[in-house]
Amino acid sequence: MSEYVDLGAPELYLNRELAALEFNFRVLAQARDATIPVLERLRYLTIVSNNLDEFFEVRVAVLKHHHALSSAAPGPDGMPSAEILARIRERTLELVADIYTTWQDELGPALAVEGIRFLTHSQWTEKQRRWLQGYFQNEIMPVLSPLGLDPAHPFPRILNKTLNVAVVLQGRDAFGREGHMALVRAPRSLPRLVRLPAEVAGADFDFVFLAEVLQAFAVEMFAGFNVCASYQFRVTRNSELVVEEAEVENLARALSEELAGRGYARPVRLEVGADCPRSITDMLMANFQLEDQDIYRCDGPVNIIRAGIVYDQIDRPELKFPRFTPRLSPVFEKEVNEFDVLSTRDVLLHHPYESFASVVELLRRASQDPNVLAIKQTLYRAGKDSPLVDLLVDAARNGKDVTVVVELRARFDEEANIGLANRLQEAGVQVVYGVVGYKTHAKMLLIVRRDGDGLRRYVHLSTGNYHQGTSRGYTDIGLMTSNQEIGEDIHKVFQQLSGLGPMIQLKRLLHSPFTLYSSVMGKIEREIEHAKAGRPARIVAKLNALNEAHVIEALYRASNAGVDIELIVRGACTLRPGLPGVSERIRVRSIIGRFLEHSRIYWFGNDGNPEIYCASADWMERNLMRRIEIATPILDPALATRVYEETLENYLRDNTQAWMLGDDGRYIRRVPGKGQEPYSAQQALLAKYIN
Known part of the structure; x- marks a missing residue:
């Protein structure tokens, strides 16, 4: 290469947002792979849909915000924000088209072959229609609050990523008010998929999307009116929390206040049914203050992500990846004391092939061992009902000095982590939130134990979160060690996180x-x-x-x-x-x-x-x-x-x-x-x- 080549030239770098979007095409290819069990293919499709939601909630939302303020500094690729947004739309339109083509032409038929159907209203038998009508009247209608739009009933607040139906009306109500348009918001309490009972189902598993039911029986919500048409839609909002950490006294309280408004933050994307006419999209765009480039038409359910619910509802092992039980690390197979093992050797765990139970058992022993004096741990994503959190609580109640660094700003886990922090504090655990302006993403567990006449540090370090659920689906490496230098390094890092210390010098770790x-x-x-x-x-x-x-x-x-x-x-x-x-x-x-x-x-x-x-x-x-x-x-x-x-x-x-x-x-x-x-x-x- 010539020495005059500028290795910082923009043309040598890909755009980070477009690169992130590209990942979803590779995941979608899994949904289209006929060699993969069909329920796993369905799961991949919903993963893409979820990824796309988060992409718009965070990446596109932040980019649009900075673009509107003319504060979007070009990245290494040099691409201006207007061009990035235009190319995101172009590539997203391709992805959305591929998602629904996969759903309609490949995945739907493959599921139907296995007796799993998602029925549209045009496919219902008369018997199924009667049952669904009864279900609508008894289970759905009582919790709905249809809203006719007029000067006394302005456009309502629509919650982030919720299902909604716009209904076009003709006629007059009991007060002589002329109907033109109404909205039906599907409450979160309603299941987004309705499973038909065996007596009316035409296959092993027949499901109907809630949107189909709402549209089919809209006439019953607006008695006396002629229901001309109905169209489902879904809005995606900015979900990036902004807290000026240096200016708040209590980060947990400030985040809680921000979370309360997240569901109604600025809209960034509107999904509508493929058949939605321009007049309706114009009305929705005006109310959400969106433009043409923010509209995405879906040739199928706008909340197709909800189809993934059936993965856990259907017990058909042959339609999923073969089950496997993670192996217990050979060094822990017998009834051994984890501290005895780690005092003589390092132990490596490769998840999900090896069980995360070894980490749980180490903490369990530490919580009960009278020689353990202190436990320190970071928690980024712990998951609901985490056994590790239970053990940290037990350890504190057993008289151990327990310190937990809880990262409140773990994206989309903020609310769960605030609750987790409160629970730990109530049990006497010292909870700290890390360092202002820096997320604590390191995965560390430190146990201080009296061995003989001195203290010894036992450490677990990981590439992944302390989350049992992801340990079964994510590949990660965990290291257990009592190496003195590594233990001292981790001790210094925890001191830095919980205190206000100077720069620290570490012997082994990169920090x-x-x-x-x-x-x-x-x-x-x-x-x-x-x-x-x-x-x-x-x-x-x-x-x-x-x-x-x-x-x-x-x-x-x-x-x-x-x-x-x-x-x-x-x-x-x-x-x-x-x-x-x-x-x-x-x-x-x-x-x-x-x-x-x-x-x-x-x-x-x-x-x-x-x-x-x-x-x-x-x-x-x-x-x-x-x-x-x-x-x-x-x-x-x-x-x-x-x-x-x-x-x-x-x-x-x-x-x-x-x-x-x-x-x-x-x-x-x-x-x-x-x-x-x-x-x-x-x-x-x-x-x-x-x-």
């Missing part, structure tokens, strides 16, 4: 926002120097996302210097691989499979003395600069080899679930080459751990 970024950059530079000296140079990293411009520029320089770089990036990646003279030695792949790839692993070849880190941080600007994150080295050589082989080398072999990123930002799915056997990294791990 964001202090040393993680500079260390990653330094290790890339070291590989560059190895390559320039003619020594082997290689970087392999597994991440959820990559968008930090300086890291990308360093990777470009490394590629140019002769460093081979393999990146396994599940979601958004703004690096352009394979550009001549810039990134020819960089390959980027995304693995989309049964489990959500969530572990973050950094590996640096270091001229035959490789270093490998497991981290809570992606190579994103927010993780490296604006969050509390931890990357821990795997010091045991056997465990380091295991992490490399299972989470990196294994994934580089995948030729069935891997998608290769091109320099244009589009992905192409890998397929086995001539004479190659199909290989799935996740299936290989299932076979290794389960059989």
Whole structure:
């Protein structure tokens, strides 16, 4: 590469919002894959719908806000906000069309073959219509509050992502008022899917969307009027909470006040049925203060995400991925004391293939052990009814000194975390909310125990959350250790989070926002120097996302210097691989499979003395600069080899679930080459751990 190439040039970077949107096309491909069990395909479809909701609630909402204020500074790609919004719309229209084509032409028929049907009103038999009419009269109508629009009944407040039906009327009511338009808001208490009973169902499982029922029997809500037509719609609102943390005395109270208004924040998207006429969309647009580019037409239910409810309702194992029981780590298989094990060796856990129960049992023993003096833990997403929270409460009641760092600003878990913090405080746990302006995203558990004549620290560090639900569906790495230096490092980090201390010096851990970024950059530079000296140079990293411009520029320089770089990036990646003279030695792949790839692993070849880190941080600007994150080295050589082989080398072999990123930002799915056997990294791990 010429030394005059500007590696910061905008054309060398993909746009982060468009890269995030692109991920959903890869997930949707799972819904269209006929080799995947059909209920799993349905689940993938609803995952895409949920992702799209969150994309508009946060990314598009923030972008629109800054665009309206003319305060949207271009990112590394240099694309102005108006162009980003236009391209988001263009690509989203393609995605929405693909979602409903998949639903209508592929998934719906495949489900019907298995006796699972989602019936539209035109498909109802007379017997089904009578039953649904009775259901409407007895179960739905009593909780509805249809609203006729007139000067005394202005357009109502519509809650974020709720189902609504606009009804066109003709005629006069008992007061002589002429009807033109009415709205029906579906209360949250009503099920969005109605299952027909066996006596009227024509298949094993017949479901009807609530919107179909509301539209079919709208005439009963407006007796005396002629119901000309009805159209379903759904509005998506800005869900990004903005709290000026430095100006509030109580973060929990301030967030609670913000949450109360989240459901009615500024609209950013309007979904309407494909048959909705322009006059109705104009009326809705005017009331929501939206424009044409904010309207998305749905050739099917506007709340198609609700179809996913049936996944848990239908007990048909043959229509789902084969069940498996995560293996208990061999070192904990017998009745052993976890502290005895960890005092002599490190233990690595690879979820979901290995059970999260080992972490729960460690905390359970700590909560009861009379020699345990203190427990400190971070909680980002804990989940409902978390056994870990129960054990922290028990530990406090058993006289342990318990400190928990609860991240109140974990997006879409804010309300749950406020409740969790209140419960812990009531039990006597010292709860802190981290550092103003920096989300605590690190996953750490520290147990201080009296061993013999001294104190010893036992630590669990993870790439994922302390959440039993996600531990069964996300791939993550957890490390248990009593290594003295790591224990001291974690102790210092907790002191920094709960107190007001100076900069801390850590011996083993990389710590964001202090040393993680500079260390990653330094290790890339070291590989560059190895390559320039003619020594082997290689970087392999597994991440959820990559968008930090300086890291990308360093990777470009490394590629140019002769460093081979393999990146396994599940979601958004703004690096352009394979550009001549810039990134020819960089390959980027995304693995989309049964489990959500969530572990973050950094590996640096270091001229035959490789270093490998497991981290809570992606190579994103927010993780490296604006969050509390931890990357821990795997010091045991056997465990380091295991992490490399299972989470990196294994994934580089995948030729069935891997998608290769091109320099244009589009992905192409890998397929086995001539004479190659199909290989799935996740299936290989299932076979290794389960059989």
